[in-house]
Amino acid sequence: MLYRENGQFKSSYAADQQMLPILQDRLFMAGLLAFAFVVVPLVASDYLFLSLINPFLILALAAIGLNLLVGYCGQISIGHAAFMAVGAYAAYNLALRVPQLNFLVVLVLAGLIAAAVGILFGIPSLRIKGLYLAVATLAAQFFMDWLFARVKWFTNYSPSGSVSTAPIEMLGWTADTPARKYLLLLGILVVFTLVAKNLVRSHIGRAWMAMRDMDVAAEVIGIRPVYAKLTAFALSAFYCGIAGALWGFVHLGSWEPLAFNLNLSLNLLFMIIIGGMGSLLGSYFGAAFIVALPIILDQIPLWLGIPISTATASHLSFMIFGGLIVFFLIVEPHGLARLWSIGKEKLRLWPFPH
Amino acid sequence: MKKNWSVYLLGATLLVGLVLPLATGASPVGFYIEVLLGGLMTGVLYSLVALGFALIFKASGVFNFAQGAMVLFAALAVARLAEAMPLWVAIVLATGIMVVLAWLIERLVLRPLVNQEGVALLMATLGVTYFLDGFGQTVWGSDIYKIDLGIAKEPVMILERLFEGGILVNKEDFVAALVAAALVAGLVLFFQKTATGRALRAVADDHQAAQSVGIPLNRIWVIIWAVAGFVALVAGVIWGSQLGVQFSLSQVALKALPVVILGGFTSIAGAIVGGLIIGVGEKMAEVFLGPVLVKAFDLAGGGIENWFAYVLALLFLLVRPEGLFGEKHIDRV
Amino acid sequence: MAAAAQPQGRPIGEVILAVEDVSLAFGGVRALSHVSFDVREHEVRAIIGPNGAGKSSMLNVINGVYHPQQGTIRYLGQEFHDMDPHEVAVSGIARTFQNLALFKGMSVLDNIMSGRNLKMRSNLLLQAIRIGPALREEIAHREVVEEIIDFLEIQAYRKTPVGTLPYGLQKRVDLARALAMEPRVLLLDEPMAGMNLEEKQDMCRFILDANEHFGTTIVLIEHDMSVVMDISDRVVVLDYGKKIGDGTPDEVRANQAVVDAYLGVSH
Numbered sequence: 001m002l003y004r005e006n007g008q009f010k011s012s013y014a015a016d017q018q019m020l021p022i023l024q025d026r027l028f029m030a031g032l033l034a035f036a037f038v039v040v041p042l043v044a045s046d047y048l049f050l051s052l053i054n055p056f057l058i059l060a061l062a063a064i065g066l067n068l069l070v071g072y073c074g075q076i077s078i079g080h081a082a083f084m085a086v087g088a089y090a091a092y093n094l095a096l097r098v099p100q101l102n103f104l105v106v107l108v109l110a111g112l113i114a115a116a117v118g119i120l121f122g123i124p125s126l127r128i129k130g131l132y133l134a135v136a137t138l139a140a141q142f143f144m145d146w147l148f149a150r151v152k153w154f155t156n157y158s159p160s161g162s163v164s165t166a167p168i169e170m171l172g173w174t175a176d177t178p179a180r181k182y183l184l185l186l187g188i189l190v191v192f193t194l195v196a197k198n199l200v201r202s203h204i205g206r207a208w209m210a211m212r213d214m215d216v217a218a219e220v221i222g223i224r225p226v227y228a229k230l231t232a233f234a235l236s237a238f239y240c241g242i243a244g245a246l247w248g249f250v251h252l253g254s255w256e257p258l259a260f261n262l263n264l265s266l267n268l269l270f271m272i273i274i275g276g277m278g279s280l281l282g283s284y285f286g287a288a289f290i291v292a293l294p295i296i297l298d299q300i301p302l303w304l305g306i307p308i309s310t311a312t313a314s315h316l317s318f319m320i321f322g323g324l325i326v327f328f329l330i331v332e333p334h335g336l337a338r339l340w341s342i343g344k345e346k347l348r349l350w351p352f353p354h
Numbered sequence: 355m356k357k358n359w360s361v362y363l364l365g366a367t368l369l370v371g372l373v374l375p376l377a378t379g380a381s382p383v384g385f386y387i388e389v390l391l392g393g394l395m396t397g398v399l400y401s402l403v404a405l406g407f408a409l410i411f412k413a414s415g416v417f418n419f420a421q422g423a424m425v426l427f428a429a430l431a432v433a434r435l436a437e438a439m440p441l442w443v444a445i446v447l448a449t450g451i452m453v454v455l456a457w458l459i460e461r462l463v464l465r466p467l468v469n470q471e472g473v474a475l476l477m478a479t480l481g482v483t484y485f486l487d488g489f490g491q492t493v494w495g496s497d498i499y500k501i502d503l504g505i506a507k508e509p510v511m512i513l514e515r516l517f518e519g520g521i522l523v524n525k526e527d528f529v530a531a532l533v534a535a536a537l538v539a540g541l542v543l544f545f546q547k548t549a550t551g552r553a554l555r556a557v558a559d560d561h562q563a564a565q566s567v568g569i570p571l572n573r574i575w576v577i578i579w580a581v582a583g584f585v586a587l588v589a590g591v592i593w594g595s596q597l598g599v600q601f602s603l604s605q606v607a608l609k610a611l612p613v614v615i616l617g618g619f620t621s622i623a624g625a626i627v628g629g630l631i632i633g634v635g636e637k638m639a640e641v642f643l644g645p646v647l648v649k650a651f652d653l654a655g656g657g658i659e660n661w662f663a664y665v666l667a668l669l670f671l672l673v674r675p676e677g678l679f680g681e682k683h684i685d686r687v
Numbered sequence: 688m689a690a691a692a693q694p695q696g697r698p699i700g701e702v703i704l705a706v707e708d709v710s711l712a713f714g715g716v717r718a719l720s721h722v723s724f725d726v727r728e729h730e731v732r733a734i735i736g737p738n739g740a741g742k743s744s745m746l747n748v749i750n751g752v753y754h755p756q757q758g759t760i761r762y763l764g765q766e767f768h769d770m771d772p773h774e775v776a777v778s779g780i781a782r783t784f785q786n787l788a789l790f791k792g793m794s795v796l797d798n799i800m801s802g803r804n805l806k807m808r809s810n811l812l813l814q815a816i817r818i819g820p821a822l823r824e825e826i827a828h829r830e831v832v833e834e835i836i837d838f839l840e841i842q843a844y845r846k847t848p849v850g851t852l853p854y855g856l857q858k859r860v861d862l863a864r865a866l867a868m869e870p871r872v873l874l875l876d877e878p879m880a881g882m883n884l885e886e887k888q889d890m891c892r893f894i895l896d897a898n899e900h901f902g903t904t905i906v907l908i909e910h911d912m913s914v915v916m917d918i919s920d921r922v923v924v925l926d927y928g929k930k931i932g933d934g935t936p937d938e939v940r941a942n943q944a945v946v947d948a949y950l951g952v953s954h
Contacts, residue, residue, distance in 0.1 A: 013829045017829070128675055132615065132671050135664065135671070136667075136671060138664050139664035142660050146657050149657065152653070198817040198821075202821060202825065203801075204811060206793070206801045207804055209792055217788030217790070219771065220772045220782050220788070221776055221801060222804060266484075314488075315487075315491045318488030319485050319492070322485025325481030326462075326478050326481040329481070330463075
């Protein structure tokens with residue numbers, strides 16, 4: 001009875017189409033944002049920021065990017081970390097060679113470069129789908145791995161192949177403490193989530209979903225498949241490019257070419273499978289899950305008093321990942337997001353049984 | 355077929371690339387042949403893994419991404435068991451384990467997902483890969499283990515009179531090629547000459563039609579997966595004895611993807627031919643093309659091998675998606 | 688099957704769509720052989736014939752989904768034989784499918800809104816910001832879609848995921864989506880398949896209303912002869928990919944070849 005919509009009538013289409021039509025949701029979101037922006041920086045420890053919260057924010061952004069392509073537009077990609085790499089190296093080179101640029105400008109430019117590369121690697125999707133497209137995206141992954149490792153210009157001729165970055169400075173404000181980094185990341189994530197939500201509700205979002213659900217029918221009602229697919233690739237790569245740049249600059253600080261390898265691509269895919277494909281909320285859930293799981297696994301032995309070596313813990317996490325992927329695919333293909341909305345449905349009825 | 359010219363163009367480019375090092379005299383003939391043989395041998399190994407893919411896809415339409423993990427698991431099993439018992443016993447035991455494992459995968463993972471599209475199945479087998487990876491290393495350990503087939507490891511110099519300097523070949527490679535050939539021959543016989551084999555081919559062609567003539571679909575699938583498990587074992591033993599049994603073995607599975615794309619997902623012959631082409635192409639590209647690129651673009655070392663197979667597969671996908679021997683897919687609306 | 692008499696709407700105009708000597712084959716199977724007929728603006732044209740006669744293939748050719756090996760489609764003065772489906776859609780030809788082709792992952796409202804896609808113009812950036820021109824466009828198109836929802840009486844199901852609706856309602860959503868495109872020509876592939884009497888009456892009413900109010904030219908494939916006789920202006924009969932009859936319903940009913948192949952005689 002707390003969560004009922006009684007009395008909340010919509011008298012205009014604009015009201016009906018809002019992001020959060022139910023008042024309780026709006027209050028909750030406002031509270032959440034206030035908590036995130038004001039309370040968290042004051043109470044969370046540095047360790048929490050560095051190991052849990054900041055990576056979560058960046059990976060959530062990347063997961064949203066991948067979800068746009070895979071969950072909303074139905075095109076498979078198992079090499080998406082390649083676009084994160086493009087974003088990271090583009091940002092690195094821009095910051096290095098054009099130091100006057102504001103970091104946010106660098107981010108957007110890096111994202112645009114990643115988007116261009118995304119369009120390039122999206123071209124095969126015009127001819128092939130499903131498993132075949134998956135292999136094409138693998139080609140992108142391995143080629144990019146090689147490119148950034150071998151073409152020395154990208155790493156500024158660094159002898160070890162690694163690059164490092166300085167803390168981000170904008171308009172006199174330096175993001176040098178974990179809490180400040182957190183605020184920067186949070187701000188960026190909120191903006192980009194809003195943009196993603198807008199796109200998904202708009203006619204391009206419907207075009208993507210139409211291509212996913214039945215592409216022949218989509219063509220027949222006038223949707224241009226080339227435009228739909230390539231914009232999905234472009235936007236997805238844009239998001240991942242920015243996430244990659246943030247990953248490199250804010251989270252890692254310095255990285256070597258293999259920082260954006262196949263493992264990361266598969267992790268992104270797992271995030272959206274477990275979290276929920278075709279759902280922005282699901283991207284958040286999935287990212288949180290994948291970031292938290294290794295840490296929880298590390299801690300469990302301590303809580304239980306059973307010592308497990310790091311190697312075993314890592315093997316166990318592989319097993320749990322794998323098992324969960326299979327579990328979700330079989331039991332709840334729409335992931336945690338679906339479980340969440342089922343929970344909300346129950347909440348609407350609470351405390352009544354039906 | 356309006357796509358003809360692009361296929362020929364691709365083929366011609368590959369042939370030119372193949373012959374170029376010889377034609378320009380950039381490489382001594384003996385060395386060239388060594389590289390060629392090395393590529394062929396690697397190709398044989400890829401083919402073995404791809405065989406497992408093709409078998410399963412042919413019979414059930416499922417893309418078994420977990421084939422690589424199965425190869426690794428099998429190799430680990432053999433390597434560790436062989437520490438406690440004679441090799442042949444270990445192999446027999448491991449075969450049993452693999453068959454059970456294959457059956458479990460079919461039962462627990464694939465049967466429930468039978469109505470979903472290929473991508474969901476791909477991701478499920480990806481999950482299985484991760485699971486097997488972790489499980490295998492938990493059970494068998496994660497050091498590098500050795501499988502000793504009792505074959506001399508020193509390379510042998512042959513044909514010294516024909517080519518200057520002779521050609522260095524590995525006895526083990528020959529054995530590998532022989533075993534692969536025997537396996538393929540055995541499989542072909544099995545499919546063509548036995549009733550079960552016929553049933554398998556019927557299932558591969560049309561599930562419903564096969565069911566309607568009384569072929570027990572589920573049992574057939576179990577058999578197919580068991581066979582794939584066995585093939586994984588053979589591949590695992592051969593790879594393991596060559597490279598040592600280690601984690602990167604499951605990366606091998608990924609390489610088999612371009613192989614089945616070139617060969618056609620449903621073709622045994624395609625898996626062989628595709629494997630050989632990829633093996634040779636990769637080696638040639640690394641040894642001959644690599645230095646050229648390094649000089650031209652001032653690169654930091656080679657590593658072309660890592661992506662050559664995939665880019666080649668991508669090109670094939672664009673000009674001939676059904677592969678060399680696969681079937682064309684017509685969509686009816 | 689009591690239905691309206693001949694539609695009273697707009698007078699039937701000039702030829703708007705013409706199929707000229709179209710032949711289509713898949714491998715060895717000839718789906719269509721030298722089929723020619725025309726469709727006049729504002730009329731209701733039925734295509735009938737036994738199963739496998741090539742009726743759906745004919746619609747697919749008009750739509751651009753199949754490209755005929757021979758022959759052309761002439762529409763609004765242009766000739767084409769290998770246009771892509773989305774180009775055909777943009778030029779004003781819409782289509783429903785025999786087996787439904789709804790977007791199962793979306794709600795009824797979103798499905799119908801997707802029919803408006805070809806008319807929506809705001810670019811990616813405007814959509815990303817949403818506030819301003821993009822939102823206004825959404826609302827304007829939403830109003831059009833709501834009119835169609837009212838027209839087809841599916842208001843209660845707006846937000847329901849299409850996959851959960853009963854078959855008859857799904858067919859209505861299919862029709863709504865096609866109407867949302869504001870087409871000049873509407874191709875309906877067995878719109879009443881699988882419906883009971885009441886549902887058929889409703890569907891007939893919708894089709895005729897669309898024809899009268901929006902002036903949409905209708906080309907429909909239908910098996911129920913009473914429907915065909917009642918609502919169509921002219922009929923084309925196909926059998927084994929060939930045209931064996933063409934004319935008003937009465938003419939076709941009297942055509943011996945048609946009777947032999949399809950209609951049969953009453954005993």
